Amino acid sequence: MTAPTERADAARNRLRILDAARRLLAADGFAELSLDAVAKEAGVGVGTVYRRFRDRPGLVYALIEDNENRFQEAFARREGATPAARERLRAFLHGMAELVEENRALLLLAEASAPAGRYHSAPFRRHHGQIVDLVAELAPGADAAYVADLLLMAYTPGLFDFQRTERGWDLDRIKRGLDVFVAGLGAAEDEGKGEGNAEGKGEGEGRTSSPG
Template sequence: MNAPAERADAARNRLRILDAARRRLATDGFAALSLDAVAKEAGVGVGTVYRRFQNRPGLVYALIEDNETRFQQEFTRHCSDGSPTAPDRLRAFLHGLADLVEENRDLLLLAESSAPAGRYRSGPFRRHHEQITGMVAELAPEADPAYLADLLLMAFTPGLFDFQRAERGWDVDRIKRGLDTLVTGIGAAGAAGAAGAAGAAGGQPPR
């Protein structure tokens, strides 16, 4: 009988900690975020925060995960509206991801500076990689979809994305247009591969 209550308490503590982290961020900024301050703001022991999130990057990625949920819900709605083609789905996914990174740019930069490789082990990155791999495999089955997914996700590396926005002065629409070019190229490679395979199966040399 006690286990469900413990799970409920843990869930409530998680929400309290995340709400406290958002308040501290709004008051102190990203650079000053600390687990000790968040624990005090949330009214829980600092050990509770460390057990739940382990370190500052873990807390930051948990905040990002909440926004990730909204992104995934919007993408699911897009996919269920009119059965878009694989290129349209991939474009919509990458555009939505660009908006997500823009909205969370400061949080992502903070996480990247605290744990440079943490992004690649995070739940959102693994999920994005799996989803993009699946869509690329539809577009270009003869290619290496996992590798191409890595290349596409490199566009959303926080430091690079911020450099393009802040130093180069590019707007998000320009980044999206560049991503569209990559999607078009992947689709063209897939079409060429399919034509070559069909030609070989029919005994005709590929053109």
């Protein structure tokens, strides 16, 4: 009977610690984030924080992964309610923009620590696979893996931060830019289908008018 209670307490403590870290990040930025400060904000012992996360990078990656899990759960709910591939891809890309915005400070730190690490991370591979599936459904003739790489470049932390801070673009502008790309993919596929139908019709008409 004791073990399940301990596991539940540990899970609650984890959520309290992550929520406390988010509050500190929002108020003071990453420079002021320390495990001691997080423990005080969360109302737990410092040892509890160190045992679970070991150091500040461990806490950072736990925050990123927790936000990623929330994003995936939200997208799964949206995906079930949106049958069209075009709208599902659009919803996914919009959700990704919101995810990067929420994690911007954390992702910038991760990018600075290991510039190429993003491309080998579990979230990047997961996002790439999801976009490949959606693009393949929306535009079967496209090189889905290459298109997925292009789309994911929009979420490179340094570029995204430059657009938000130096260029002063808001999130809606970034989403509208992604919409243009999705619309282009769908239009290219529709055009390809139309050309295929026209060619097929022409061949059929030719055969019909040929002497029997």
